[in-house]
Amino acid sequence: MVSYSKIKKILKAHKLRVTDGRVDILGYFLSQNRTLSFKDLEDKFDESDRVTLYRTLNAFTENGVLHKIPDDSGFATYGLCHDTCSSDDHVHDHMHFKCDECGIIECLEQNIPSVKVPGYQIKEATLVLKGICKNCVA
């Protein structure tokens, strides 16, 4: 279980007001330690308002608590940022993996290989792998 004081500290560090809803959601991310889709969160916190959930996720994303994982399937999925992320400095170089079987999206340890394109100024790269994850292969 993640302590309330730790969660509170994280929220403050990211210039976010400490509200019950935010504590619950951040606490859930920290305890699960995996990416969570909007649906996951909606199911878990079904007593609270969808709009508030959207706004909370947006606030977390803007302030460097979460990062939104690119996914064309139409279901927003979020992962915890590294400790170093803030609203100012919000950088992610890791790859993501989406499993065709279980549908779960994972943040991979590996960084995106750096790519150069002559004449282009590259600021950011997103690399999403699809296939079958470690759990489903077994």
Next chain:
Amino acid sequence: MVSYSKIKKILKAHKLRVTDGRVDILGYFLSQNRTLSFKDLEDKFDESDRVTLYRTLNAFTENGVLHKIPDDSGFATYGLCHDTCSSDDHVHDHMHFKCDECGIIECLEQNIPSVKVPGYQIKEATLVLKGICKNCVA
């Protein structure tokens, strides 16, 4: 200008019926030789129905005429496939670039560097670069 007979040949080769709308849209892709967003096409062909446009793009995508470019911004963008694509064999290994200034998405020549993740079975990879394109840098 792209000849009608050539367009017709391409449609037939991809097992698509030759209709006025399809000829116009494919012809526009061939003449422009760049990726086009749904909005681009809607503006260009504003006399025709949105639904038909969606269905045409879906048919083209399924049959290997176009490929849908992953984009989290919520605007579907499409690019011409290579000649080798068909409804059966529809593979794209190239990277995409989205310019922060002009918003245009380009298909790059370069292929996505192959990545391996221990224990995972990778079937597909998408790599989108963001930054400033050749034209806007100048």
Next chain:
DNA sequence: ATTATATACGCAATTGAGTTGCAAAAATGT
């Protein structure tokens, strides 16, 4: 501690991309 101010919440309504159903129109095969 109390008050003031800024921010977040909850509800209803709205937006906007994309889809579905269905009857009419057009394209292919014979």
Next chain:
DNA sequence: ACATTTTTGCAACTCAATTGCGTATATAAT
């Protein structure tokens, strides 16, 4: 030319996400 299959166009619908606004709550100031 005819029969069959696919496509088109229209209206209505779905579903994720956003916006407006009055109320509630968190932080800052006194």
